[in-house]
Amino acid sequence: MNPSPSPWRFCVAPMMDWTDRHCRFFHRQLSRHARLYTEMVTTPALMHGDVPRHLDFNEEEHPVALQLGGSEPGDLAHCARLAERWGYDEVNLNCGCPSERVQKGAFGACLMAEAPLVRDCVRAMVDAVAIPVTVKHRIGIGRDDDYGFVRDFVGTVAEGGSQVFIVHARSAWLQGLSPKENREIPPLRHEYAAQLKRDFPGLTIVLNGGIASVEAVDHALAQVDGVMLGRHAYHEPWFLAQVDARWFGDDARALSRIEVMQRMRDYARITVDAGVPLRAVTRHMLGLTQGLPGARAWRRRLSDVALLRQGNPDLIVDDRIAPGPERLAA
Numbered sequence: 001m002n003p004s005p006s007p008w009r010f011c012v013a014p015m016m017d018w019t020d021r022h023c024r025f026f027h028r029q030l031s032r033h034a035r036l037y038t039e040m041v042t043t044p045a046l047m048h049g050d051v052p053r054h055l056d057f058n059e060e061e062h063p064v065a066l067q068l069g070g071s072e073p074g075d076l077a078h079c080a081r082l083a084e085r086w087g088y089d090e091v092n093l094n095c096g097c098p099s100e101r102v103q104k105g106a107f108g109a110c111l112m113a114e115a116p117l118v119r120d121c122v123r124a125m126v127d128a129v130a131i132p133v134t135v136k137h138r139i140g141i142g143r144d145d146d147y148g149f150v151r152d153f154v155g156t157v158a159e160g161g162s163q164v165f166i167v168h169a170r171s172a173w174l175q176g177l178s179p180k181e182n183r184e185i186p187p188l189r190h191e192y193a194a195q196l197k198r199d200f201p202g203l204t205i206v207l208n209g210g211i212a213s214v215e216a217v218d219h220a221l222a223q224v225d226g227v228m229l230g231r232h233a234y235h236e237p238w239f240l241a242q243v244d245a246r247w248f249g250d251d252a253r254a255l256s257r258i259e260v261m262q263r264m265r266d267y268a269r270i271t272v273d274a275g276v277p278l279r280a281v282t283r284h285m286l287g288l289t290q291g292l293p294g295a296r297a298w299r300r301r302l303s304d305v306a307l308l309r310q311g312n313p314d315l316i317v318d319d320r321i322a323p324g325p326e327r328l329a330a
Contacts, residue, residue: 006225007063008164008206010217010243011035013230014067014092014136022276023284024061025267027233029260030240033248036064040094042107043070046079055086065090067136069097071107071117073124080125080133090164091125093118095137098172098182109172112141112149115156122160134164136208139192140171147192154196154203164204166228167193183209183231194223217247235287257288261317268313279308282316294321 012019012027014037024036041054046068057064066083068091070076076093083091095118097108111118118135125133135157139150154165170186177185193207207220208228220227233239238257244250255263268281282302289295298318301307307315 008226010247011228012233013228021057022281029263031243034243038066040067040069043075043079063089065092067092069094069107073121076121077124077128080129084129090132092134096168115153118157119160122162126161136166138172145171166206168208197224258319265313265316272311278311289321292321
């Protein structure tokens with residue numbers, strides 16, 4: 001393995017309503033090196049809303065990136081400066097979300113039709129900050145997912161100064177499909193990401209979409225610089241416990257499940273004392289014991305409205321179903 005693997009070698013995707021600060025803190029207990037991403041934050045929300053509510057995070061979350069949604073170069077530059085000031089390690093521009101609400105805001109996947117504008121947005125952010133400015137995008141925006149389209153998009157946007165492109169290897173069908181269907185129905189074209197790496201060897205290319213096994217990660221990393229996992233990492237978070245050793249060459253001991261539970265209990269005590277509902281923490285942890293005896297009862301307890309209302313973080317820990325790190329999900 002490369003003695004200095006890319007910082008983007010393994011990433012956890014930005015996911016709306018899921019990858020909030022509590023989720024990211026939980027994922028950080030499982031991997032020291034996985035790059036974590038916020039939910040998408042729109043430029044109007046930062047320009048006119050509660051900035052600390054959107055940007056505050058725990059120092060343990062590093063390396064962590066802020067994903068922005070927007071299409072005005074000046075606004076994006078302003079928000080990138082906020083991200084840098086708050087201590088984020090990266091600012092990422094969303095050019096992949098296909099939802100109708102995002103389309104109405106003239107950003108997300110529909111920006112792929114305006115590569116020169118995206119280039120200008122990237123350039124404005126690159127000029128404004130010293131942290132990396134990256135782009136997450138699809139391979140197309142219609143049913144005709146010709147490779148030439150995404151090649152030209154990446155080539156144009158790279159002129160703005162971005163060196164890292166996270167490729168969700170499906171087209172975004174902007175009419176007729178829900179966001180969920182857009183994650184499942186358009187065909188995967190992993191080979192497009194591999195071809196982008198061959199065509200742009202100086203760029204960092206990260207593959208996203210349909211990766212859900214050790215073998216799939218290994219196969220992708222033989223062709224591109226990094227991978228990004230979304231729902232698989234969320235629903236089966238124990239997968240992250242092998243990231244550091246397998247893909248970053250870090251032989252430091254991984255935490256056991258019981259140690260992760262204990263750390264999350266201690267974290268929940270702090271957040272509950274600050275007025276955060278206990279469920280805001282526990283809802284992200286339900287997959288931690290996936291496939292183990294007693295997992296269902298533990299999940300039920302962490303989801304029990306009456307118990308959660310009591311606000312006692314001790315309910316998180318159950319050493320009866322918390323074997324050590326040697327039992328990793330494949």
